[in-house]
Amino acid sequence: MPVTDPGPAEDVAEVRRALVRLRGAAQVPLSFGGVVTDGRRLRMTELVGNSTTSLLGLVVAEGKGLGGRAIGVRKPVVLADYYTSEAISHHFDRAVQAEGVRSVMAVPVIVSRTVRAVLYGAVREHVRFGDRSVTAMVEVARDLEQELAIRAEVHRRLELLAPAPDVATGEPADRETVRESHAELRRIVASLDDPDLRDRLDAVCRSLAGGAPEGPRPTLSARELDVLAGAAAGQTNADIAEALGLGAETVKSYLRNAMRKLDAKTRLQAVNAARRANLLP
Incomplete structure (x- = not known):
């Protein structure tokens, strides 16, 4: 897969901070994600709580895998069992399996109708995410949306x-x-x-x-x-x-x-x- 621009350094840093918050708020052992370019292609640059680097650097296009589905439908996608799910394509099974991920949720971060990032929370066993965990992950994504929107407005004003x-x-x-x-x-x-x-x-x-x-x-x-x-x-x-x-x-x-x-x-x-x-x- 071609390597895409991971996005402005400050956006990547904000995603990293959001993933640290997400891991604690949703009480999941693993969180990961990255910036989306052109609203359609994600590059996985940030891992928190990982035991391998198998997910690092993956490029996830719209419609491919869990993150690609979240980009396409523009709303959170939750899988209790990644491997048996028929709701997603399985382009990244090898990398996911190497990290031991089983249950996972992906939340798109949308600013001005454009997907700017995707945040994942994952567990290495078969579980069903409770309402509290789902709500916490969505709230972290909404906070990140606000932060990125503020930064975008700052840049727009400075460009003027x-x-x-x-x-x-x-x-x-x-x-x-x-x-x-x-x-x-x-x-x-x-x-x-x-x-x-x-x-x-x-x-x-x-x-x-x-x-x-x-x-x-x-x-x-x-x-x-x-x-x-x-x-x-x-x-x-x-x-x-x-x-x-x-x-x-x-x-x-x-x-x-x-x-x-x-x-x-x-x-x-x-x-x-x-x-x-x-x-x-």
Whole structure:
């Protein structure tokens, strides 16, 4: 079989982390999987709890084997007995047998209607997966879908800014693109659990806002800046609350604090003051 691109390194790393969580959440001794290219072809790159490397590097096309069936039907597939199942083709029996897999489940990870990865959980004996194990595996896959969707949106926003326009001298449309992207990236940062990615996006947001001006500038908390970025993008308090998962009164409190720190009497004055301080683009 031809070897396909295993996908962006960060996607592969996310699949690995998901498989570690899946193994514990579903209480299965073995989990494995990989990234899907073009929504149709999986390369097995990640093994957790394996005793051999027989599954490593397998390329699974849509419709082939358990993973290929999961890609094709776009929903989880559970087999109590892999070897006797008539629901799948048996292209990979030799590799599966070498690892000792007997009962197995495959869950596709779907982002924007495209299969981006497949996660497997397996047991080396004949068992029937209980509802708790199935639910746990599906929840891990859904969490991975959300993480990959966030990363995709980050990349899309950054592509809109490449080459990045000069905020100070660019045309109004360029400035608006930067400001809208900055506000969206701030919302994404607020939703992230990954501290490394959050720090990287914080740095991108700071670069979009520009360098530090001469003299001291106000210090806004991350949440105050998130709320102010939404206001700068023309969002109402209700819009900001929904986007950030906050209560309306909490948004008002953050906005009041930001206005006080910026010595502003209105939200527009606060936005303009934040822009002069290079806190917002």
